[in-house]
Amino acid sequence: MKDENYPDNSLFSQLIDGIKPLKQDTHHFKQPVKPKQQFEFKERQIHVDSYFSDTYQPLLPVDGPMRWINDSADKLELKRLRRGDYTPDLLLDLHGLRQAEAKLELAALIQACVKQSSICCCVMHGYGTGILKQQLPMWLAQHPKVKAFHQAPKEWGGDAALLVLIDIGEHPHRR
Numbered sequence: 001m002k003d004e005n006y007p008d009n010s011l012f013s014q015l016i017d018g019i020k021p022l023k024q025d026t027h028h029f030k031q032p033v034k035p036k037q038q039f040e041f042k043e044r045q046i047h048v049d050s051y052f053s054d055t056y057q058p059l060l061p062v063d064g065p066m067r068w069i070n071d072s073a074d075k076l077e078l079k080r081l082r083r084g085d086y087t088p089d090l091l092l093d094l095h096g097l098r099q100a101e102a103k104l105e106l107a108a109l110i111q112a113c114v115k116q117s118s119i120c121c122c123v124m125h126g127y128g129t130g131i132l133k134q135q136l137p138m139w140l141a142q143h144p145k146v147k148a149f150h151q152a153p154k155e156w157g158g159d160a161a162l163l164v165l166i167d168i169g170e171h172p173h174r175r
Contacts, residue, residue, distance in 0.1 A: 051143045052103050058141035065151035066137050066162065073147040073165075081120075081150035081163050088156060088163060089118035094136075095126045102132055103139060110145050113166040122152055124161040133160075140164060 060068055069078045080086060092109045094102045106123065113121050123140075125132040140146045145167050152161035 051107065052139040053142060054099075054135070054138075056138060056142055058138060060137055060141070065159070067148075067150045068137060068141050069148040070146065073167075077165055078148050078150060081148055081165055084153040084155070084163075086120035086163060086165065088120045088122035089113070089116070090121040091124065092121065093124045094132050095124065095128075097132070099131065099135060102136070106136070106139060110143055110166060114145060114168050117168050119166055119168055121164050121166065122156045122161055123164060124152075124157045126160050136162060 058068065060066065065082070067078060067082070069075060090109060090113060092105055094105060097105065102125075109121055109123065113119070123136060125136050127133070137149065140149050140162070146164060147167045148165040149162045151159055152163045156163060
C-alpha cells in the first residue's frame with residue numbers, strides 16, 4: 001500500500017532486514033499473589049498457636065464420660081449433649097493424624113462451624129494409643145468458641161468421639 005507521504009517502503013524494509021527484536025527485560029517488584037490455600041493454612045496456624053496449648057490442664061472429670069462446660073454456658077446444654085438432642089452438622093475424623101495435624105484440623109473445624117452457623121459438631125479421635133483422646137478435651141476447653149463438649153452417643157462414635165457445642169455468636173438458636 002503506497003502513501004503519498006511515504007513513496008517507497010522497500011527502503012525501510014532493506015534497512016531493518018536482519019535486525020532481531022529486543023527481549024523485554026522489565027522487572028516486576030510486586031510480591032506474588034499467594035494462593036488461597038496457603039493463606040488459609042497460615043490463618044489456621046495462627047488460630048492453633050493462639051488457642052491450643054499443650055501445657056494447659058483444665059479441670060476435667062476423672063470418672064464417667066468425658067464432659068466439660070464453659071462457666072458462661074447454661075448447664076442444661078451439657079445434659080442436652082449427653083442425651084443426643086443435638087445432631088452434629090460437621091464431622092471431623094482425626095484417625096491417623098499426629099498431634100500438630102490434629103490441632104490444625106480442629107481449629108479449621110471450629111472456624112467452619114462459626115462460618116456456617118453450625119452449633120454442633122462431632123470430633124472422632126478413635127481409640128489408638130489414647131494420645132488424641134487425652135489431648136482433645138484439653139484443647140477444646142481452651143478455645144473461646146467452645147461452649148461445651150460431651151462423649152458422643154453410640155450413633156456418633158461413643159467413647160471414641162466427642163460432641164462439641166460451638167458458640168456461633170448472636171445467630172438464631174438452632175437445635
